Amino acid sequence: MKASPFTAATVQKIATLAHIPITDEEAGELAHGFTTTMDVVDKLGKVDVKGVTPTSQVTGFENVFREDEIDSSRMFTQEQALANGKRTHNGFFVVDQILDE
Amino acid sequence: MNLHRLTLTQAIDKLKKKEISHAELYKDVHDAISEKNTELNIYLALDPEAVSKGEKLLNTPLAGVPIAVKDNFLTPGLETTASSNVLKGFMPPYESTVISRLKKSGGVVVGKTNMDAWAHGSSTETSDFGPTKNPRNPEYLPGGSSGGSAAAVAANLCIAAIGSETAGSIRQPAAWCGVVGLKPTYGRTSRYGVVAMASSTDTPGPIGKTVRDCALVFNHIAGHDPYNASTSTDPVPDLTKQLDGGVKGMKIGLCYVDHHALRGTPAADAVITAGKVFEQLGAVVEPVPVSDEVKPKHMLNPDYAIGVYTVVQRGEVSSNLARYDGVRYGGDRGAFGDEAKRRIMLGTFTLSHGYADKYYVRAQQVRSLIIQNFHELFSHYDVLISPTSPGFAQKLGASTQSPMYGELEDMLLEASSVSGLPGINVPCFRDPATNLYIGLNIMGNLWQEAKVIRAAHAYEQATDWNEWAKKS
């Protein structure tokens, strides 16, 4: 497991995927830092994990559900829902026009 | 009157006996805040009505004492930013479960404390609102990410505090600030209403002046939350009843002191000495050597945990911070600070097509091995002890020197954190030259906070490192 070498270009690609705007200069600096970080991560490559089940949760809990009931105690009024939005109009949140449909 | 120096236990007692009034207590706390907050940069927001809230709560278990709360807990009426410009001005429309419970038991949120932005770090230097300074010595960092809460306790700017830990964020700042910090078992305290960092390890918990204070706060914030599917439905043990259980006959494993980065350091020496204290108290203490592979009665090299934690945490961070798009609240994604950008992007990379198996899945497999390692160790030992941090607090600016600063600071806590284990920091050494502390980390098996508290209290009572302990 060798860390893929990060370049400003590969970092920009990741930035696009992550929706993080960065300058080319930042991309260059980040590439350097990522390489350092992934060197540490690459040590995991030395561990024999054959047949080991990955753990994504540690509690061992299973089948945690809620009953199908309305919980009005948590519901917001329209005013509360919109209160922290920067742009709103007639009860809606507003974003720049999406052109896809 | 110096009432701000009271422990939680003392303050409740004196309030209930009417030896002191809320007005007097809050005045001393607020005077201390006025005196020190500008220099130390601990509080981001204060509740001007805290004292009047406290006065109404005399007949509750926590009697209306002022509690400092890390700024990643949602608190309606108090701006909640997680120390990020992205959430500047965010007024939460709902309350985190931990804070609801704290308030119901009579705790009063006196203010919101500084932290590493989004809890990303172990210094409180990545805060978009400037670093917090260590009250023990302001040239030094308080640690993090709950640096503001730990510093608030150390500087007596509150009676007790709430923090959260993902891997070290309660215990490491508690160690550097010379206070007590309890990280409960993952799932013991609700994450509902806590700005998520790494969902599979985030754990709210108390930071206090004494082990007893932490046990008391734990009692009032822990427990099942129907709004958080990872909380345990098991009854919460009353930790204050465990305090005097002692360590006689307890089997204790001494961990990490033989790691190459620790051998011969003040941290290792202090913990070895702590081991001797436990022996004198009747416990059986055995060294648990560091090993490069999982084998019985050995501790896996923490280097692996660093890799696991780096991948898991950044992956979850990249996901948890995807909701900040500036549409419903907060600023847009350009407002993230450098550390958040780094973590989001690295996490995005390790989860992306073609790399997820190589990094993310593999990290989760090694995580399973680490859990097996602890499982085996806890078949021999009641608790494990180690240094909390590899050393004393570092100077301001240290966190900017390495992209792996935080991971190296927390290397001794990451394995237990990715395993969900509970742990506590208690002060175990003070360097008179710098006034800085070394912390002892006591780890227990899942849901075994009781044993952790027993050992921590016994140690605290047997030694003089905690300035508040003998008073309570």
Added chain:
Amino acid sequence: MYEPVIGLEIHVELKTKSGMFCGCPADHFAKVPNTGTCPVCLGLPGATPVPNKKAVEWTIMLGLALGSTIAEFSKFDRKHYFYPDLPKGYQISQYDQPLCRGGKIETSFGPVRIHRVHLEEDTGKLQHATVNGEKVTLVDFNRSGVPLVEIVTEADIHSAEAAKEFLKKLHQIVRYLGISDADMEKGSMRLEPNISLRKVGETGLPAYKVEVKNINSFRFAERAIKYEIERHARILDTGVNPAQETRGWDEAKNATVSQRTKEEAADYRYFPEPDIPPMRFTKQYIAAIGSTLPELPDVKRMRFEKTYGLHTADAAQLTDTRALADYYEEAVKVAGTMFTPKDVANWIINKKPDIDTVLPAALIASLKDAKATVAVSADDLSGIISTVLAENAKAVADYKAGKQQSAMFLMGLVRRKLPKADTKVILDALKKELDNT
């Protein structure tokens, strides 16, 4: 010559009371915007999801109805992409361990295999508007977090007609189970065909496929698929493959149009949802859900054919909905030995009673009345009509000139000679005759 290769992705909103992961109402249709939200479905900082048990059970129920294998172990995963209607920047969905795998629906064109059925959450809704002269998109999160089942078929469909039949059968099953309104106009059932063409005789999957969205009726699904088949054939004839893309059905243009892609590149970065513990189901638990399954449309239709001696088409019509089928069976019971099940079936098919207001007993009573009227042979009727028309040339001329009332006048004359005959029967025959003269 080409053979269409079509797979379908169908999203069905469950009609649970509450949301997939929170207690907000699942009924979001035509509600005031952003009035049915909470920290969870609005994606606020710190909010954590808890799955709705009924939604999970209903998905398992649908899987059982489709003959799927129900997972003994399943989990939720996060699917990441950025879009303003997706509040968390990820959708909680299922990736590699869906609740149900496999299964099939039989159609007259052959079986269509089910690839998988999984459970996820719906997104908010976008609409376009001009606010203060600026073109913007408005976002309403009432729909966010509504339980959504995704059914994916294998590419076993080879014509627009077959696709339509499959969809109708799936729609019927979902409605039988009572787990969704599956109302396409309201968007509670949404269809996305994947279409490509291969040369007849080839067996592998073509090197491209086109996904079509925005389809809100079976008819449009059929048209869109036909449109695509023709479009692909034309492109393939020139020696190139059609572009792999997502297109939308444009009702006004009666055509599909290319859509901009949502993501720069689809890389959903799935990983197991850390906020929700995984699910494990015992065989007994699955069997218990199976025991609540109603009789499904195909089985019911065959039983109607066998038990009541109905023709396939009539049985199919009467089993169109569970309510109609129940109504029929109730009416058969009321009819007892008075009328045969076939008589009752014909009566319902011809009369099309409003089953919500006409009780089965009332229906049978009306059948009794009708039977009391003399059944007039078609020849008798036509003879009398001819006579009346011949004797009333002026009225006939008036009718031809557009006077509708003349038909009623003529009917009255016929009726006088056949007082017990059914009015509607007379009128139908009369109009037919008038239109033919």
